[in-house]
Structure formats: C-alpha cells, structure tokens
Amino acid sequence: MTTATSTAGNAWLKKVRWDENGLVPVIAQEAASGDVLMFAWMNRDALARTVELGEAVYWSRSRKKLWHKGEESGHIQKVLEIRLDCDEDVVLLKIEQAGSIACHTGRHSCFFQKFEGDDWKSVDPVLQDPKTIYTKPKKTT
Template sequence: MPDTWLNKINWSEDGLVPVIAQEAESGKVLMFAWMNREALRLTVEKREAIYWSRSRKRLWHKGEESGHIQKIKAIYLDCDEDVLLLIVEQIGGIACHTGRHNCFFQKLEADEWIIAAPIIKDPEKIYSK
C-alpha cells in the first residue's frame, strides 16, 4: 500500500502528531502519546499501537516490556487533520506505566489533584524484565 495517505495528516514541525488511545469496549480514554510517520505506518501494518517516544527518541511498541499491547480496532483523523484517535483493545487491562487501567487517574477536586483510580498491578512486577 502506498504511503500517500500519510500526507493528509498535518504533522507538527518536528514531524509528530498527537494520538489519543480509547478503549473500544468501555469507551474510556486510556492514554495520550505521539506518533511520527513511521510509527503510524507500522501501527497500520501490524494492527498494534506503535508510538514515538519523545523521551527515548525512538519507536515504542506499546506493551513491548509489559505485554500490555494495544490491538487496533479503528483509526480516526480529526477535522483539522492534526490529531489521531485510536480505538483499541487493551490487552491485560492496563494502559498506564503506573499499573493503572488508564493514564488519566488524577482528578481535580477543590483545587487538589486526587488519585481517582487504583493500581491494578505493581509497576515493579510489570517491568521487572
């Protein structure tokens, strides 16, 4: 398949696009990450989420260490063509490196950030490889 479909995306100056991962079954937003062209091309090809890690400066196959991969169900591009939405099946029920179901577990209540979701599995047990 030619990669011309990648040209429709309004990539940032550094060649990235923001990506939201949403769980297909529950509709919950699991996480936010970035992709470059190669990450998106590989995500489409493998049907598993592959992101660009800005901190590591490399491709990051979600679940490569934890086993908590994201199987792609659908990919959407927003109206401004500068944000992607991945509809995923979250394997293992954990999307966050903190061992929680999703990365949005801190809720603002009365000018304080409250932890609103439990740790499902100790991250030290997840990343002990």
C-alpha cells in the first residue's frame, strides 16, 4: 500500500461519494481468509489517516471522534489494500487482523450471529473475554 504524503484536498479523497454526514461505509475483510470481520464508518480524516498509517482508523459515530482500531485492545488492523466499489460509495479494507480478534465481544468477526429457523444463533466462539481486553490500568497517585 502506498502512503499519501499530503492528505488534505487530494483528488483520491474527492472521488469517494460521502453521504450527507460526510461518511462512507467500510467493510474490513481479512485478506488471508476472506472473512468479513466488521463494518464501520469513515470520514475523510479517517480514510486519510488509514492511508497515512497503514492501519485502520474509523469514525466512531457514537463517540463522535476518530477511532484507531486496536488503540485500547491491541487488535490493530494492518491495511494491505483499499478498494472502492463501483458506485464509489463503499470502501473495502483488506486487512491483517492482529490477535485474530476484530469484534468487541472477543470474537474473530462481528458477524457471529447466524439466522437459523426463526431466531439468531451465536455460531462463533468467544476467543477472549472482553473484560480482559478492555481493561485500563488504574492510575496510582
């Protein structure tokens, strides 16, 4: 993947069809397995930072800020390739997932629920208890 030296106003960013909130949907796909690991959103800054760092940076709609995937969990997504769909309104990241966990539930993929019969069933195991992933060390005074 090439790194953008100057991200402000680059033509490649202008080609993306951003929604009315300045966002684009993003799919993170594990390059080696082809597994779809997660869905998220990016704004221009997030996509530019992703190109700059070579690691996935998303826009958190709930927190209203950039979110460098793995900043708390250590489950960084190394970006190997970035693709734009035919309508130029969806981004696909082909990634290498650190720690084999992409989901905040401690699973490999966020798509662990499968519709069977008349209900959703969890079909993928928890690889690590989320309580052990998202613990911040307590500050000592």
